[in-house]
Amino acid sequence: MWRESPVAGVRASSGWATALGPAAGRSMCAAQATAVACRTSMSTMAVRRRMGPEHSGRPPPPQAASRGAAPGSRGAGLKGGGRLADRDGSRRRNEVARDSARELAGLSGYEGRLDLALREILQTIVRLPWLGAPAAGIFVARPEQRCLELVAQVNFTPYIAGTCARVPYGRCLCGRVAASGELLFTSCVDERHETRYDGMKPHGHYVVPIKHGAELLGVMVLYVEHGHAYDEAEAEALRSFAGVISLLIQSSRLYRDKALADLILAHSAHGVVVTDAEERIHWVNPAFERTTGYTLDEARGRRPGELLRSGRQGRAFYEAMWREIREKGCWQGELWNRRKNGEIYPEWLNVVALRNERGEVERYAGMYVDLTEIRAAEARIRELAYYDRVTGLPNLENLRERLGNLEGEALMLLVDIAHFREINGALGRAAGDALLREVGRRLRGAFPEAELARVGAAEFCLAWPAGNGHGEGPEARARLCAEKAHAALRRPFTAGGGTVQLEARMGAAWGEAGEPDALLDR
Template sequence: MLVAIVIAASLLSWLFLRADAISPQAHEHYARELRLLRQADAELNAAVLASRVGIQLDFDTIGTATGELHKVVSELEDVPGFLSASDRLQVLNRVAQYRDVLEQKIRQIDLFKREHSVLRNSLAYLPLATDLLIGDDTAPIAQTRPIGIFVRGVMTHAHTADAQLAQRLEESMTKLESIVAQLKGAHQQQMTNVLLHGRVILERKPILDTLTRETLAMPTAALGEELAQTYARGYERASRTAHNYRVSLYVLALVLAGYLALVMLRLAKTSGDLAQANRQLKERIATLDRTQHDLKLYATVFTNATEGMLITDGSGRIVATNPAFSEITGYTTAEMLECSPSMLKSGRQPENFYRDMWRTLDRRGQWQGEIWNRRKNGEVYPEWLSITAVRNQDGATSHYIGLFSDITERKRAEARIHHLAHHDSLTNLPNRLLLQDRLEQAILQSHRVGSHTAVLLLNLDRFKTINDSLGHDLGDGLLQQVAHRCLAVVRETDTVSRPGSDEFVLVVPDIDHPQDAAIVARKVLQTVGRPYLLGDHEITVTASIGIAIFDGDGLTPAELLRNADAAMYRAKAEGRDAYQFYSADMNSASLGDLLLENQLRGALERNELELHYQPKVCATNGRLVGAEALLRWRHPDLGLISPGRFVPVAEESGLIAPIGEWVMREACRQLQVWRDAGMMPVPVAVNLSAHQFTQRKLSSLVEEVLTETRLPAGLLGLELTETMLMRDVDRTIETLNILRDMGIDLSIDDFGTGYSSLSYLKQFRVNVLKIDRSFVNDIHRENTDGKIAAAVIALAHSLGMKVVAEGVETEAQREFLLAHGCDQFQGYLFGRPVPAAEFEKALTARRMGLPGTVLAKLHEDVTSI
């Protein structure tokens, strides 16, 4: 095989070299030199002919052409090597022949140049010598005239081939020579020179013409063509030979390519087989590695798993356990080998439990569930067990694998979570979820035995105040003490729960008479009402209890709790620190409040709200000096509703903020309408809710409303309560200063009914104190006789404030307040709250300057609300 490869490679190389033997560059170069040879020979002939006829005055062109021919011949002697030996020899012989003929031609040209030089010299001097002879004035015309004719003939003869002219010139020459022999002196010499040059021309011209003909007749051109043809024939034979070599090379290459393709196919097949075998080997190795890795992993998992593991044979005898098994059960592997797992039984599960377990294993091949087992030390513990049956190729069970974990802590956590899910985290009492369950059980028990179940809903009075004042920590402590006291006065079968906040629910089942619930309620109120020690404080807290009885007050837990809640609110409404049994009218009132709230939510959109205006008059002359805007709700079904009915509902539901903003905008809008109509309106005061006043942007809202309505700030007044002002004194002072700087009148409404500090009162930039109607009503009552009203007037004047008395309804009240210096009155005696259209009458009367009695008469016919 190696020898065959060497032979094939050598043969390919030899064929390749032979096929590529012809050099295109060498061929082009030799062909170009052949063309130059023929061209240079033609140029040499042309130069000789041009020199003969006188077109070329020198021999430079002849010399250049001769040198070019020598150069080309030398180049042609370097015959291309791709020609065969015989062809190269023929071409070289042709080149040698051409060189010999060329040398002869060059020698002939040298003779031509010598003869031509002599002739050209005579032709140049003959005219000069003739001119010198003819130009001599002493020479006779008889002598000069024949000379002139002769010279002209000679010059003509030099450029023609006329034989007769040459004969005549010879005859003339002979005559002139005879004449010269007779002359003497200078004329003889001059004429001799002319004839001498004429003789040279006549003699040399035939010789030169012969040389020219012979030179041009030399066969250099024919030899050049033969040389070119000889080379062409040799090149053609070399090309055919190279082509044959190329064909042979191509055929051999095809044969080798086919053989190589066959070899490659065999190699590819062998390589594929080898790669397949290699892949299979790698797969086997990888499988072995994975198996080994898996075995190590399984061994690691088996050894390091936190769950206990055991493996038994098909008959249930233990063959292996892991360290976690020993840690959980206390038994070592050596102690358990060949033993049955049944030795771990705790005895808590009945035998049918294990029968069901084995039945499931046989049917499904696995089982998992919670089971109680016993440790080596005798302790019973819960575990989560998973058993899997391992089957052999025949489908028979060969082994069982058990995986279990100790779930003692999980069970404890579940118990804790269950307890937290059903008990209040603060008091550890049942929460709402467990209360629901206990109440349902109590109802079922009462229904079964025909007894009653009482639900007592307890709510601590004013707990929010205590929580806010003393802090949430002490508030939580109070709730814990209340829980302990409630537990102390009820039976073990009763339930005390805390569903949330400061509410407690007591479920008292199996009572014979509803009045037994009252006995429990009194005990609870008595024990809850005892003083509490909270930190450094000893306080007394009361409670209100609502009672609902199954089955007269409800059949479901939800009904009983709802009705007990309604009874509890009735107890609070009637003075607190008491209990109330549920009655049907309680839910009606609560339902009425709920419906009222839902209807109030759309009152603004439905334009059901409106403002009524109650006048304020000067105490001394009774003239109209101001008004208070009072909100009314014109319900489509219930008619006009008083604020005392729906304002608390609005405050509870959070609707008071948008309603308060609407009141301010509507009052300012109406004032601007009166101004545009020329009514000369008086300042109107608007009541602010606590929610509005605590808004951070109250001043921005007021400024926005005044800008939108184009109302001067002096026509708008704001009325605030003492309690509202004292919530955040620093922010209150800041807000009041901003509003006063804007020009807003500020009043403290219902002064004396809340709480305030006189030191802060001096810092509040308010204009007016309004005496609450309760103090005005006290005038002429026993033991009071208006002393509080008189003190308020004196206090306000000492602080530089005006005083407005609300609720003035009798002349006696007016006279008393006037006597003590009250500035303005507001009440039914001077006018009831009326709609805007009715209040315009008061504005008209003020513009007309009517006295206060007439103003009051204008309002006598207005319906009181």
């Protein structure tokens, strides 16, 4: 059974005439239209594999127009005196390595539509709870005209969307970043914000260059609240998103530029394999050798399934794959293969049947992308987007999602460490972070069965299905849980070379688990 490589658009060349046989010119040109259809979504994923320092290298220190204080607290309370304070700057220290796993996994289905893929990236960013960016946009560089073109935006006003459709290099904030190639931050509308209109609300910006090496590909702009304080961790996260956007822009270029097909096939970082009509390997490229560990000499004459079978896919999977190849002439999809060293890895595979003028299959060709790095990035994204970096606990967004999946009623206990800002200031951030981690450990030890999350600077939330008690009502159970939490936190903490006695304020609420925000507001 087949299990390896894919094909992104096929075009005959002198180099491929040898690999594909005498009918290559005829069959590959005939298959080109089919291959293009088969190639589309693979192109986006293919370029991502080349993710490296040149896509997300740090620019010089940002030009911070202001270091204003972060926005104030939300101050939502809970029954019994507990409250939900706004997550301060420490909540935004999550370093996001790539886009959200769900959005990233969906980008391959946009059939070459760069604007839709970029809009998904922006929607991911504006939903990040710790950043608080209500609007965002992405411009693509047009170096020949020395201007930026707006290609995707979320929540821009009609005036801004129209006025900023094209921005010359050097004009306003985005044009300045295009000219300098450096990240720019402002906490307010200052003299560099040249595009204005009556009634425009005060706000700040992160403006991030999108680059490939030294080449400017575009600019990403994010709106933040007026007075928002610059945070290097936020800037680093946005640089990471810019790296992903850089990959998508390059992918779009490859998709449109069919003239690069020879180079992509013969010298691509994607694995390429060509078999005969009996599925016996005739030729593989160097990327196949690097990815699988098999040389051309080892692979030649053997079927891909003999070399790469992982056992992850059953017979029905391969029967469906080959049925589609016979009916449509091509197939694309994700599957798992095994390297020579035994390691199992995911790949995105395109296969195309190459036919002669009589319609007979003479070759099968395939090109694939090793998804190992992408899957690792997705896992890292989920960790950073849904877990608190200081304590390792789920964050507020994670808690909302978990409670939203529960049925029936839930009991929630909010634990607020009083005067933590003063403690943190006196002992230092490192000691303060250590205290938060110890609080999390004690609460987890006291309530191993509960959902536990850090939801604010010094706030932790415990949640249970309301029916998990021993017959007592929710109010009595909440009181018992609060007493147990007090007992866990009453013992002195060791920090900064001494001991600290923490004071914890608590509040409880109960109600429908599917409405977590309503419980938090109470």
